[in-house]
Amino acid sequence: MARWEPNASQRLTDAALELFAERGYDTTTVLDIAQRAGLAKSTFFRHFQDKREVLFGENALNDRLVTAIETAPAGAAPLEAVACGLDALGRDVFTPPYRAFTVRRRAVIEAHPDLQEREALKGVSLTASMARAVARRGVPDLAARVAAELGMLAFRITYERWSDLSNTDAFGDIARQALGEVQAAVPSVYGTPPLRPAHRRADRR
């Protein structure tokens, strides 16, 4: 693939992450990023659709998640299939060597609304993909959407915890834990006791 200096996209992403962390997102120009990567401004836009996308380019997330959900065991319940998808992410995407990068990336994104906006869009898109994948397993549409929303909630919690460097657990384990907590929290959402019942045990937090 790469002919001249290899990994142009990777170099651009690294340069962007460094500059955004050093000087902030909007005091960094695309020209700055390109030059630190040893490239021209126009080359930047050949690799990324826009300035924001340089932090969201690797979109293996979507594919891995979808295929893992589709190929989950036939008898698995919707949320089980979603759990298999999160397992796959832990295996193929959110691996230990990738973790430091992800943590820095996360901090940069949280520091600028433009990047948060892009992340919001990616999240919506990912949720829709998950819902379609679950529906393709024969699950009714609405149930598939519910499973996808709960799965995304668990994913966000997992991502947040995994980005905490004091937590050394594997992504997949955190995900299973988070999904269990979400699942356990669901019944308390509709009806039943009006206020927190003193007689019910608190969950294992």
Added chain:
Amino acid sequence: MARWEPNASQRLTDAALELFAERGYDTTTVLDIAQRAGLAKSTFFRHFQDKREVLFGENALNDRLVTAIETAPAGAAPLEAVACGLDALGRDVFTPPYRAFTVRRRAVIEAHPDLQEREALKGVSLTASMARAVARRGVPDLAARVAAELGMLAFRITYERWSDLSNTDAFGDIARQALGEVQAAVPSVYGTPPLRPAHRRADRR
């Protein structure tokens, strides 16, 4: 408030919606919008943060939803409180006279990724606000987030149905219906409920 020609913001929004519908979002410049509204480009940016925001300016949504959730009956379950919030939206925001505008706005947004991105961000922000409002009722954090996610799913379904002009039901009624469907779909999502107590009575719905 308005001194010269009144309703500058409204005129800008109307002009933008017309032009976006006529010629598309990215073939319409901010200058075009301002001129159709009888204003200058710089005035546009005094009324709206950026070009996208002209379709998202009226953000009464957030406030209404939050206050309605907070002031819901003390004994109401989390999803009940969310339902009260949706009722309030039907009362104060998504009213019949506002409907035609909303439908056109929705079509324009769905036609351009930049606008979808902004809407995604608004959705995430709204979900977070709902979760905080529910949590302020004394609901544990995770349960509040689950309620907010399910509520947002119901809201999106409601908004979609309400934007179908062949559906003449009131927003609040559609919302109650959608919430009921979401709630009914939830149990089918997990196969083997770890904590769902079979001996406990279902709530009054």
Added chain:
DNA sequence: CACGGTGATGAGACCGAGTCTCATAAACTG
């Protein structure tokens, strides 16, 4: 009725994001 204050607007310079076109040089093909 004149006068000054306030606030919304207009005009236009300015910067950077993003597009587009053309030229160039490296890599593959044979």
Added chain:
DNA sequence: CAGTTTATGAGACTCGGTCTCATCACCGTG
């Protein structure tokens, strides 16, 4: 080695968005 392909560089160009300064309408007060 000749011809093609492909990633890149260079730079002009439009438009979004910021900023500054001038202007004009309204309002109050004396």
